[in-house]
Amino acid sequence: MSRHDDVAIRRFLQIVIILTSIHLVQYYSNEKPMSIDTKQEPSDLPVLFVTHGAGPMMFLDAPALPVLGEIDRNSPAAKWFRQLTKQLALPSPPKAVLVVSAHWESENVIEISAQDKHTALLYDYYGFPSEAYHLDYKPPGDVQLSNRVKLLLEQAGIPVKLNNQRHFDHGVFIPMKLIYPDANIPVVSMSIFQDLSPGKHFEIGRALQPLRKEGVLIIGSGSSVHGFSLRESQSKEFMNELTKVLTESNPDERKQVLLNWDKKLPYARLNHPREEHLIPLHVIVGAAGLDSGELLNPQVIHSQAAFKFDHH
Numbered sequence: 001m002s003r004h005d006d007v008a009i010r011r012f013l014q015i016v017i018i019l020t021s022i023h024l025v026q027y028y029s030n031e032k033p034m035s036i037d038t039k040q041e042p043s044d045l046p047v048l049f050v051t052h053g054a055g056p057m058m059f060l061d062a063p064a065l066p067v068l069g070e071i072d073r074n075s076p077a078a079k080w081f082r083q084l085t086k087q088l089a090l091p092s093p094p095k096a097v098l099v100v101s102a103h104w105e106s107e108n109v110i111e112i113s114a115q116d117k118h119t120a121l122l123y124d125y126y127g128f129p130s131e132a133y134h135l136d137y138k139p140p141g142d143v144q145l146s147n148r149v150k151l152l153l154e155q156a157g158i159p160v161k162l163n164n165q166r167h168f169d170h171g172v173f174i175p176m177k178l179i180y181p182d183a184n185i186p187v188v189s190m191s192i193f194q195d196l197s198p199g200k201h202f203e204i205g206r207a208l209q210p211l212r213k214e215g216v217l218i219i220g221s222g223s224s225v226h227g228f229s230l231r232e233s234q235s236k237e238f239m240n241e242l243t244k245v246l247t248e249s250n251p252d253e254r255k256q257v258l259l260n261w262d263k264k265l266p267y268a269r270l271n272h273p274r275e276e277h278l279i280p281l282h283v284i285v286g287a288a289g290l291d292s293g294e295l296l297n298p299q300v301i302h303s304q305a306a307f308k309f310d311h312h
Contacts, residue, residue, distance in 0.1 A: 044212040045094060046310035047205075048296070049220040049284045052102075052175045053077065053304070055125035056132040059174070067225060067235050069301035077304045080297045081178035087296065088308070095215035096142045096186040098149065098208070100284070101171035102222035102277040104191040110153060110204065111191040114146040114162035118187075122167040137173040142186035145216065149190065149208065156207035158200075171221040192279050198259045201279050205286020218287050220280030225303035230270040238271040239302040246285070246293035246307055254293075258282055284309065 052058075053071050058081070062072040071077060085093075103124055104111070118141055123133050146162055153160040168176075172189045193200055208218060224242070225235045242265055245257045261278065262268040272278045285293075288309035296306040 043091075044291075044311065045090065045215065045217050046088065046308045047212065047218045047220075047284045047287045047291075048306065048308050049222065049281045050081075050175050050306040051077070051223045051225075051304040052171055052221045053223075055170060056123075056128055056135060056174060058178060059135055060129065060132060067227070067230065067232055068303050071304070076300045077297070078178060080300055080306075081175060082181075084179050084296075090217075093185060094217035096145045096188060097176065097180070097217045097219060098145065098211065099172045099176065099187060099189045100192065100218070100220045100280045101169055101189055102192065102280055103169040103171035104166070104189065105194040105276060106191040107194045109159040109161055110193065111161055111163040111166065112146045112149050113141065113166050113168070113189045114143050114164045115141040116143055117141060118168060120167050121173055122169045124169045135173070135177070137168065137177045137183055139176065139180070139183040139185060139187045142188050145186065145188050145211075148211070148214075149188065152207045152210060153204065156203060158204060158207060175219065175221050192276065192283070196275050196279050198261065198279070198282050201282035202255065202259065202286040205283040205288070208283070208287045209289055212287065218284065220284035222280040223277035223303075224305040225271045226277035227269075227271045227273055229273075230267060234267040234270055235303050237266045238268065239305060241265050243295055243302075243305065243307075247295060251288075251290050254285060258285055281307075 054065060054068060057071045057073075058075065058078040059073055061074075064070045069075075118138050121135065121137060123135075125132065150160050150162060166189070168187070168189055172187065176187055177183075211218060224239060227235070245254055245265075249257065257264045258281070262272075262275070265271075284307075291309045291311055294308045294310075296308050297304070300306075
């Protein structure tokens, strides 16, 4: 091959390289840039069931009670409540809290608090020192959330109405004052049916599930044990089995036990002669869907157990 031919080939290859580069630049300049979708599906907030104690005792000095144990302001339960936000470690504070209270029963229709401001409390307990009737807790309400809850229940065929007169009972303000003492998170409360039907309350929970993606923390406020004529061994056996069901059973088995709790759990009626303090748990488990349960406060006496349901 002559020197002249070698130069020609080199020039040809240079032209090919240049043309190829131009073509690639044009090709990729016409391509839409790769988009990275930074939006993530909102994660579900957990749902909680808590034991709110005995009246206002978590803000008083008081001796321990049979079965319930220590329950005053310095009790393990009160200390646990005060650290709960750290334990939950939510990525951001909830937009609002919906509390299903054992102390608000309504006949034939679920009622939902609907006030922008809360200026008073319902001191629905008797015989305590005067300081118990000067406790203060005035978080904002959230009427938009009240209407959202109403819509969700209506869509599920559940009778419901708003109540713009109802003050927070101690099933609401005792745990909320411990968990969010600054009263800077909007709070809405909700009643339970007076007939205490396990199935109805489970369906109420199912209807509320969408709220978990909307930044609403749902809390059932009742009591794991609410019997006063039983031995500690009987409450322990009841709670051991209930805890096992909530934390180890699959969702179908869990539902069946809760729907038939008075037949499936040992000493059921001794622990809950009337089940108004247990029924908020049915709402919470309904709202939990397929999520598994966790005992939140094993350091606290079994009769004051609290549970969380979320994705593990």
